Amino acid sequence: MNIKEIAKLAKTSASSVSRVINSSGYVKEEVRQRINKVLEETGYRPNAFAKALHSKKSHTIGVILPKINATSSGECVAGIDGFFSAKGYSILLGNTHHQLNKELEFLDIFKEKQVDGVIFIATVLTPEHHKKLQKLAIPTVIIGQESPNNIPCVLFDEYHAAKEMTQYLLTTGKQRIAFIGVDESDISVGVHRRQGYLDALREQHIPIDEHLLAKGDFTHQSGFAACRAIFEKNTLKPDAIFAANDKMAIGAMNYLFSMDLQIPRDISVCGVGGGTLAQFYHPQLTTLIYDYKQAGIIASDLLYRQINKDQSESITAHKTWVNYQLMIGKSTQ
Amino acid sequence: MNIKEIAKLAKTSASSVSRVINSSGYVKEEVRQRINKVLEETGYRPNAFAKALHSKKSHTIGVILPKINATSSGECVAGIDGFFSAKGYSILLGNTHHQLNKELEFLDIFKEKQVDGVIFIATVLTPEHHKKLQKLAIPTVIIGQESPNNIPCVLFDEYHAAKEMTQYLLTTGKQRIAFIGVDESDISVGVHRRQGYLDALREQHIPIDEHLLAKGDFTHQSGFAACRAIFEKNTLKPDAIFAANDKMAIGAMNYLFSMDLQIPRDISVCGVGGGTLAQFYHPQLTTLIYDYKQAGIIASDLLYRQINKDQSESITAHKTWVNYQLMIGKSTQ
DNA sequence: GTGAAAGCGCTAACAA
DNA sequence: TTGTTAGCGCTTTCAC
Numbered sequence: 010m011n012i013k014e015i016a017k018l019a020k021t022s023a024s025s026v027s028r029v030i031n032s033s034g035y036v037k038e039e040v041r042q043r044i045n046k047v048l049e050e051t052g053y054r055p056n057a058f059a060k061a062l063h064s065k066k067s068h069t070i071g072v073i074l075p076k077i078n079a080t081s082s083g084e085c086v087a088g089i090d091g092f093f094s095a096k097g098y099s100i101l102l103g104n105t106h107h108q109l110n111k112e113l114e115f116l117d118i119f120k121e122k123q124v125d126g127v128i129f130i131a132t133v134l135t136p137e138h139h140k141k142l143q144k145l146a147i148p149t150v151i152i153g154q155e156s157p158n159n160i161p162c163v164l165f166d167e168y169h170a171a172k173e174m175t176q177y178l179l180t181t182g183k184q185r186i187a188f189i190g191v192d193e194s195d196i197s198v199g200v201h202r203r204q205g206y207l208d209a210l211r212e213q214h215i216p217i218d219e220h221l222l223a224k225g226d227f228t229h230q231s232g233f234a235a236c237r238a239i240f241e242k243n244t245l246k247p248d249a250i251f252a253a254n255d256k257m258a259i260g261a262m263n264y265l266f267s268m269d270l271q272i273p274r275d276i277s278v279c280g281v282g283g284g285t286l287a288q289f290y291h292p293q294l295t296t297l298i299y300d301y302k303q304a305g306i307i308a309s310d311l312l313y314r315q316i317n318k319d320q321s322e323s324i325t326a327h328k329t330w331v332n333y334q335l336m337i338g339k340s341t342q
Numbered sequence: 343m344n345i346k347e348i349a350k351l352a353k354t355s356a357s358s359v360s361r362v363i364n365s366s367g368y369v370k371e372e373v374r375q376r377i378n379k380v381l382e383e384t385g386y387r388p389n390a391f392a393k394a395l396h397s398k399k400s401h402t403i404g405v406i407l408p409k410i411n412a413t414s415s416g417e418c419v420a421g422i423d424g425f426f427s428a429k430g431y432s433i434l435l436g437n438t439h440h441q442l443n444k445e446l447e448f449l450d451i452f453k454e455k456q457v458d459g460v461i462f463i464a465t466v467l468t469p470e471h472h473k474k475l476q477k478l479a480i481p482t483v484i485i486g487q488e489s490p491n492n493i494p495c496v497l498f499d500e501y502h503a504a505k506e507m508t509q510y511l512l513t514t515g516k517q518r519i520a521f522i523g524v525d526e527s528d529i530s531v532g533v534h535r536r537q538g539y540l541d542a543l544r545e546q547h548i549p550i551d552e553h554l555l556a557k558g559d560f561t562h563q564s565g566f567a568a569c570r571a572i573f574e575k576n577t578l579k580p581d582a583i584f585a586a587n588d589k590m591a592i593g594a595m596n597y598l599f600s601m602d603l604q605i606p607r608d609i610s611v612c613g614v615g616g617g618t619l620a621q622f623y624h625p626q627l628t629t630l631i632y633d634y635k636q637a638g639i640i641a642s643d644l645l646y647r648q649i650n651k652d653q654s655e656s657i658t659a660h661k662t663w664v665n666y667q668l669m670i671g672k673s674t675q
Numbered sequence: 676g677t678g679a680a681a682g683c684g685c686t687a688a689c690a691a
Numbered sequence: 692t693t694g695t696t697a698g699c700g701c702t703t704t705c706a707c
Contacts, residue, residue, distance in 0.1 A: 011684055022694045027686060034687090035692050052477050057454040058391040058400070059684035062699045067391070069434075069455075077423060078416035078635070087411040090437045099451060100435040101402075104423045118432060121390040122402070144385055229622050259622050266624055286619060289562050289592050291599055302411070344700055355678045360702060367703090368676050392700035395683045 010053050019047045030055060061123060070312070071119035073103040073112055074130040080284040081301045085130055085152060088305025096313065098125070109135065116141050126312045128152065128305075133194050148315035150308045153197055159327045161315070163308045167197050170297045170333040171205025171251075174279060177295075177335060178249045179213055181342060183277060186210070187221040187247035189235045189257050202253050202281065221247055225257045232260025240268070248276055249341070255282035255296055262294075262340070277341035283334075293338035304331045343386050352380045363388060394456060403645065404452035406436040406445055407463040413617040414634045418463055418485060421638025429646065431458070442468065449474050459645045461485065461638075466527050481648035483641045486530055492660045494648070496641045500530050503630045503666040504538025504584075507612060510628075510668060511582045512546055514675060516610060519543070520554040520580035522568040522590050535586050535614065554580055558590045565593025573601070581609055582674070588615035588629055595627075595673070610674035616667075626671035637664045 016023045021040055028034040029044045036044070047053075061067045070093050074082040090100050101124055103115035112129075119127055127147055131138075131154035139158055142149055151162040178186050188206050193199040203222075210217060220242050225231030232252055239247060250265075252258035258280030262272055272278055272292055280287060283298030307329055349356045354373055361367040362377045369377070380386075394400045403426050407415040423433050434457055436448035445462075452460055460480055464471075464487035472491055475482055484495040511519050521539045526532040536555075543550060553575050558564030565585055572580060583598075585591035591613030595605055605611055605625055613620060616631030640662055 012686095013684080016694095023685080024687085024694060025692090028693095031686085037692060040693085054450055054453040056395070056456060056684050058395045058456055059699085060686080062389070062391045062395060062684080062701090063686050065699080076420075077410075078413070078420040080411070083411035083416050086435070087409075087437065090410060090435060091439075094437070099455065100437075102419070102423060102433040102435050104420065104427070104433075106424075117387055120387045122432065123389060123391055229618070256618070256622075263622060263624065285562070285589070286622070289589075289596060289619070291596065291624060345702095346700080349678095356701080357678060357703080358676085361677090364702080370676060373676085389700050392683085393702080395685090395700080396702050398683085 010051055012055065015044070015047055015051065015053055018051070019044045065123070067123040067125055068097055069099050069101050069122065069124045070309075071101045071103055071115065071122070071124040071127045072130065073105060073115050073119075073127065075105055075107045075132045077102065077104045080282070080286070081299070082130055084284075084301035085305040085308075088302035089128055089309045090305075091302075092306050092309035092313070107132065109133065113137065113141055116145055120145055120147065126150075126316050128308050128312055133196075148312055150312045150315070152304055152308050155196070155328070161311045161327050161329070163304050163311070163329050163331060165197065165299050165304070166330050166333060167201035168205040168208075170281070170299075170335075171202040171253075172209045173205075173335055174251060174281070174295075174297055175206045175209035177337070178251065178277060178279065178341065179209065179215075181249075181277065183249040184215070185218070185221060185243075185245065185247045186249040186251055187223070187236075187239045189223050189225050189232060189239075189250065189252040189261060191224060191227060191253055198253055206251060225252070225260070227254055227256060229256050229260035229263070232257030233264045234260075236261035236264040240264070246276075250276065250278045252278070252280045255280035255284060255287045255294060258294060258296070258340075259286060259290060262290075272340050273342040279338075279341050283336055287336070287338070290338075290340075292340045295338040295341040296336050298334040298336050300331060300334075307331065343384055345388065348377070348380055348384065348386055351384070352377045398456070400456040400458055401430055402432045402434050402455065402457045403642075404434045404436055404448065404455070404457040404460045405463065406438060406448050406452075406460065408438055408440045408465045410435065410437045413615070413619070414632070415463055417617075417634035418638040418641075421635035422461055422642045423638075424635075425639050425642035425646070440465065442466065446470065446474055449478055453478055453480065459483075459649050461641050461645055466529075481645055483645045483648070485637050485641050488529070488661070494644045494660050494662070496637050496644070496662045496664060498530065498632050498637070499663050499666060500534035501538040501541075503614070503632075503668075504535040504586075505542045506538075506668055507584060507614070507628075507630055508539045508542035510670070511584065511610060511612065511674065512542065512548075514582075514610065516582040517548070518551070518554060518578065518580045519582040519584055520556070520569075520572045522556050522558050522565060522572075522583065522585040522594060524557060524560060524586055531586055539584060558585070558593070560587055560589060562589050562593035562596070565590025566597045567593075569594035569597040573597070579609075583609065583611045585611070585613045588613035588617060588620045588627060591627055591629070591673075592619060592623060595623075605673050606675040612671075612674050616669055620669070620671070623671075623673075625673045628671040628674040629669050631667040631669050633664060633667075640664065 105111035127149045129151045190203045223235035225235045279295040281297040287294035287296040438444035460482045462484045523536045556568035558568045612628040614630040620627035620629040
């Protein structure tokens with residue numbers, strides 16, 4: 010069913026039908042009613058492709074993310090979707106399963122599908138990414154990593170958050186704080202969070218003990234393993250564990266439970282994230298809350314303005330920071 | 343950059359460029375190389391709209407779901423995405439935030455955007471849904487609810503799963519098993535899970551005590567509240583609590599902890615879901631595991647076959663069941 | 676082997 | 692007010 014057939018049924022021309030659908034231009038009331046009736050009866054929907062082909066607007070936003078079935082991504086997408094669906098845009102999903110080449114592929118697909126903008130929930134940004142992003146010339150916003158080109162990005166203040174968490178642990182009297190981080194290729198988490206931890210210790214003149222540092226890969230299992238490694242390596246056990254995310258913190262706790270240690274009586278544990286896992290765990294996990302949904306909304310707003318920027322608009326800042334919040338639970342004391 | 347410009351740069355015609363891009367028809371090797379070179383240099387991507395306008399295929403699948411930032415939906419989408427992105431399709435997201443009218447809206451949008459198929463992760467299906475689905479005439483698969491039209495659906499065997507869980511609780515010697523369900527408008531969860539529970543009790547000739555039945559709305563808070571209501575209403579306390587999902591189970595546990603009860607020593611608790619929350623909770627939650635990702639994959643496969651059905655293909659069954667698995671944790675004994 | 680031309684469904688400029 | 696017409700970028704006959 011196309012616009013011409015509708016026109017024929019309503020005994021008028023395609024243009025008039027178009028005018029009625031888009032409420033543009035004049036159509037005599039009588040004709041308008043005839044057209045509306047046919048529209049109603051047929052349940053006709055204009056073909057978005059033909060429309061987009063003409064308008065060069067797809068009203069679609071591409072979202073690239075590492076893992077859709079992860080809390081942070083899910084929240085982010087919820088925020089993006091909330092913002093954009095209210096504005097009449099749809100979300101095209103690009104789930105990379107943490108494969109870098111997939112990210113580049115999706116940028117190509119999105120280009121083909123003529124998305125009006127791209128939101129990139131990034132983990133690792135290679136020079137190749139930058140080249141491609143530059144070449145694409147589609148409005149883009151990055152969440153979670155800095156970009157060297159001046160693509161706007163929405164960032165979590167990992168450094169200060171981790172520092173504040175460490176400082177908090179220090180104020181509770183902890184002296185041997187272990188840190189479970191991730192690989193440095195992830196700048197935000199692997200580098201900045203660890204640096205915040207290190208600097209907090211340094212400022213209190215607490216020597217860094219390399220044996221208290223371990224690495225995981227975001228999973229419970231790796232948190233469990235990292236915690237075990239730390240315990241087996243140190244005769245002088247840690248009195249607190251700071252994991253770079255909640256899942257690893259909970260993995261660590263599960264190791265501690267298996268060793269019959271009580272939390273927080275024997276040892277404090279904290280993480281980063283602040284999802285339902287942390288909130289409803291028992292004991293409730295002390296964590297840093299990042300509002301991922303909010304990040305999604307902020308990114309959407311930045312993107313939307315880029316897409317509809319009027320000439321006079323002043324240049325927006327390239328970096329926007331999302332606030333964090335230290336949530337003190339029952340897993341530290 | 344369009345195909346004509348490419349043609350001009352390669353000193354040939356649009357047709358030949360098209361032939362090279364789609365490897366259809368003959369092109370002299372020399373010309374082919376010239377074209378490929380230009381393609382390479384320009385990073386040209388054909389406009390998917392123009393293509394789709396012609397082929398009537400968008401290579402896009404619309405997915406409608408109640409809440410993207412929920413474990414089950416996220417897993418489902420991950421499964422769908424895994425299947426379809428391998429086949430060269432993209433996913434268009436329709437996040438309804440549990441608003442029924444949004445579901446209908448998305449069906450319209452998807453129709454406009456010419457999706458090749460729709461996967462509907464359903465919560466509640468009204469007659470209006472059926473009417474619309476029928477009218478759309480787009481290949482569709484429903485996950486999680488039955489459809490009266492013969493739209494293929496992927497179902498979780500809620501009834502037998504709930505029954506088996508209840509039977510398990512009975513074998514552990516429990517006599518007063520409370521049930522925290524949800525509203526009956528959700529047939530799968532609200533009706534079938536409860537029915538499984540009720541029938542398991544009936545078969546053991548255990549009288550149903552209305553005071554042991556409560557309702558929540560899937561949230562932790564409602565699980566907490568429902569559990570409190572049950573405790574306050576009954577002088578003879580329950581010895582087990584079966585919640586219709588894990589979140590409510592954990593809400594219930596948190597109430598029990600607040601009453602200084604020990605789990606499972608004083609009371610058993612179990613849920614349905616089997617995500618990370620259940621798996622890594624302490625004590626590990628006894629639960630029914632549904633493989634949502636698998637459901638997504640199965641649904642995708644059904645949809646894919648519908649889309650590319652060859653005339654001779656035998657009619658597929660309308661209902662496909664996804665297996666469940668009883669995971670016995672440490673929250674019951 | 677190749678290019679000109681028609682057409683996919685829609686919008687917008689233009690003429691009536 | 693209305694209808695005719697010319698594209699949007701691509702694919703696909705159909706002549707050459």
